[in-house]
Amino acid sequence: MRLTSLDEMSETLGLRLGQGLAEARAIHPSVEVVDENPAADRSLLEAIADWCDRYTPLVAIDGEKGLLLDITGCAHLFGGEELLLNDVMLRLFQMGFDARGAISGWPGLSWAVCRFGHGGVVADRERETIAAPLPVAALRLEQDLVGALRKLGLKRIGDILPLPRAPLARRFGAQVLLRLDQMMGRVEEPISPRRPVPVLSCERRLLEPIRAEEDILHLAGQVALLLLPSLEARGAGGRVFELVLFRVDGKVFRIEAGASQPLREPQRIAALFSERLKAVHDDLDAGFGFEILRLNVLRHEDFRSTQTDFEGQGQQAASLGDFVDRVSARLGCHVLQGVALRQSHVPERASVFLPALDMPAASKRDDLHLGFQIRDRPVRLFRYPERVEAVAEVPDGPPFRFRWRRILHEVLRAEGPERISPEWWLDEEDPGERDYFRLEVMTGQRLWLYRKGHYHQDTAPGWYVQGVFA
Amino acid sequence: MAEDATAQERLFALRETIARLEGKALPAMAAARQADAAVAAEGAAAGSSNRFCFGVQEVDCLLDGGLPRDGLTEVRTQLFRDSGAATALLLALTSRLMGSSGKDEKATGEPVLWIGDTACVQEAGLPYALGLREFGLRPDQLLFALPRKLEDALWIAELALASRALAATILEVRGNLPGFGLTESRRLALRAKAAGRPLFVLRHAGEEEASSAAFRFRAEPAPALERRLPDGSMLGGSLGHPVFRLTLEKSRNPAPLSFTLEWNSRDRQFLLARPAVLPVAVTPGTAYPVDRSPASVDRPDRPAQVGSLLAFDRAS
Numbered sequence: 161m162r163l164t165s166l167d168e169m170s171e172t173l174g175l176r177l178g179q180g181l182a183e184a185r186a187i188h189p190s191v192e193v194v195d196e197n198p199a200a201d202r203s204l205l206e207a208i209a210d211w212c213d214r215y216t217p218l219v220a221i222d223g224e225k226g227l228l229l230d231i232t233g234c235a236h237l238f239g240g241e242e243l244l245l246n247d248v249m250l251r252l253f254q255m256g257f258d259a260r261g262a263i264s265g266w267p268g269l270s271w272a273v274c275r276f277g278h279g280g281v282v283a284d285r286e287r288e289t290i291a292a293p294l295p296v297a298a299l300r301l302e303q304d305l306v307g308a309l310r311k312l313g314l315k316r317i318g319d320i321l322p323l324p325r326a327p328l329a330r331r332f333g334a335q336v337l338l339r340l341d342q343m344m345g346r347v348e349e350p351i352s353p354r355r356p357v358p359v360l361s362c363e364r365r366l367l368e369p370i371r372a373e374e375d376i377l378h379l380a381g382q383v384a385l386l387l388l389p390s391l392e393a394r395g396a397g398g399r400v401f402e403l404v405l406f407r408v409d410g411k412v413f414r415i416e417a418g419a420s421q422p423l424r425e426p427q428r429i430a431a432l433f434s435e436r437l438k439a440v441h442d443d444l445d446a447g448f449g450f451e452i453l454r455l456n457v458l459r460h461e462d463f464r465s466t467q468t469d470f471e472g473q474g475q476q477a478a479s480l481g482d483f484v485d486r487v488s489a490r491l492g493c494h495v496l497q498g499v500a501l502r503q504s505h506v507p508e509r510a511s512v513f514l515p516a517l518d519m520p521a522a523s524k525r526d527d528l529h530l531g532f533q534i535r536d537r538p539v540r541l542f543r544y545p546e547r548v549e550a551v552a553e554v555p556d557g558p559p560f561r562f563r564w565r566r567i568l569h570e571v572l573r574a575e576g577p578e579r580i581s582p583e584w585w586l587d588e589e590d591p592g593e594r595d596y597f598r599l600e601v602m603t604g605q606r607l608w609l610y611r612k613g614h615y616h617q618d619t620a621p622g623w624y625v626q627g628v629f630a
Numbered sequence: 631m632a633e634d635a636t637a638q639e640r641l642f643a644l645r646e647t648i649a650r651l652e653g654k655a656l657p658a659m660a661a662a663r664q665a666d667a668a669v670a671a672e673g674a675a676a677g678s679s680n681r682f683c684f685g686v687q688e689v690d691c692l693l694d695g696g697l698p699r700d701g702l703t704e705v706r707t708q709l710f711r712d713s714g715a716a717t718a719l720l721l722a723l724t725s726r727l728m729g730s731s732g733k734d735e736k737a738t739g740e741p742v743l744w745i746g747d748t749a750c751v752q753e754a755g756l757p758y759a760l761g762l763r764e765f766g767l768r769p770d771q772l773l774f775a776l777p778r779k780l781e782d783a784l785w786i787a788e789l790a791l792a793s794r795a796l797a798a799t800i801l802e803v804r805g806n807l808p809g810f811g812l813t814e815s816r817r818l819a820l821r822a823k824a825a826g827r828p829l830f831v832l833r834h835a836g837e838e839e840a841s842s843a844a845f846r847f848r849a850e851p852a853p854a855l856e857r858r859l860p861d862g863s864m865l866g867g868s869l870g871h872p873v874f875r876l877t878l879e880k881s882r883n884p885a886p887l888s889f890t891l892e893w894n895s896r897d898r899q900f901l902l903a904r905p906a907v908l909p910v911a912v913t914p915g916t917a918y919p920v921d922r923s924p925a926s927v928d929r930p931d932r933p934a935q936v937g938s939l940l941a942f943d944r945a946s
Binding site for chain 2: 486499537598628
């Protein structure tokens, strides 16, 4: 067992990273050891990354202990880079984290300055003077490469910088030069954000934190009003919205809500979240209140603005969309479903259920042209065909009687068979042909039974009931 | 004199309230009602009656002109396997409702909401898209809601009525549930009244229960007639249009009433069926060791069943 991280106190005692636990205990018997928990560390880092969303939407997790923030175009909102860094550091310090930060033009340089230098803001022109005294380990190289460089006396970045590039590459590979170029800004290094960057985003920072649901909704409506001009400029309406709530103590809640049609009106967006908030009610712990409220548009679509006619047709479509949105927001998008037809003879494949949210409510689709006439289908189809014990005429007659759900039914009349062959282009193995019969039993019910397979000398096919007729 | 006038006015107001509670039209108030309706500009035009009918004269007479377009109608089945008849009745009524509302283009744009219940879906499946054609409904005219809990189902029903965006709402429940009693049905009926949209409750395998439905039917399948051939004769041994036996259990008409209707899917209308020539269905007696009482769940005030229930092995 080895030490993987140290706190301030143990550092002053002279313990080192990677030191054996037994050795550390031998030096300082009173040292307190806690097992490493990578999952918890990771979730803490994720939570901090979430919290960092307040500065920029482009937050990336860098290794096990670092975060990279792309603050391009964001610094002026906080009064400049210096103030932004101070703000981050101060808030993290107040939350009890020992953090170091640096701002520079390139991720590589920031990484190095923050871990091996003094941090702070590095101006572009002084990058060489700042980088030169840093150890070669600041180049983000593998451990043995660093060892090899050190063995040759190349201990600092300043030692490598003036060397000719070709021999360096021949001896140590392209990695060293790539990292060096990334640090010096000769090669662009992208930051890949951990969350999809919203298309549009608006937020409100509050001096006085809010807790009540009504306040949140009211504010969401106001923020949605701020989104309106941008949506109008794009000629778009949002389909998926995300409400991000930053709690005072650093926890971040994200609430997503989808709409059945592109939305723009602030009231309707707020109404979307009013159902969502009711659904997540218990999970949303307001604590001491929320200080930042942000509304993101994750997905948008073209907004067709239609003039309402005097009959109110447009309003009607809107109210149906509203109904679908509210139900889907509150109970989940799979609660409300529409039906679509598919080209298939197999009954259970011929109709599929789709979330109503994804079905265009206003558009009237024509009946699917199946290319064949389908008649005499049951009014209710069971979710799964149910096995029955049947006595039937061999080889291909309808059953005389059958036992379904423990009750014996006498067949009065039967129509059939209607043969439906399996779809060999879809099925992995041959499920067997089905012969469907419409039956009327003694008590009056009309049922849809089928025989799967055929009677052979030794095997008997299975009988199933799949639906009820009117 | 002035006091007299105010007393008169109060009397009229009370009478009107009572009439509204009872759902009757007071001749003296008709004019005021019409003015009201014009102002409210609801779905129901002031001139046309707020009912839709079966299209069979004898039945419609008994129903005082038809089922309410803005109220609660209940259909129940005694056993789960009768669900086909009840579903077909509701779909046929919905089809008639959508066809008969004077504003055709507008009405067909509105879908029908089917609120399914998990237990019912397990037992009896869902309405089948290809089977809807028999009732003149397109698959995209039906929206399904499959909530997990009864409270959610009631909430959806209420929201659907309030939104006025749905031509009809059908709420499926299983048996007599304590969570769906008189209070809830009264509340939904009032919502339906306010929104001017019909609500149908389909109670599978349930008993009669006090509810605020204006009409309650019990639906059972009846033997179908044979298919008609073009020359007017019948094709022997075939299964023709569906036939159901309806028992009107609750209405303003005191006597319970039973009739047999045939749904002609080609003309999309009901016909009074001729008495079937087929052997009458015999309900099997005690020879079957199966509990035939409806699968009613814990009803609030239900006497305990006498006798013992035996568990049999699964037959299938």
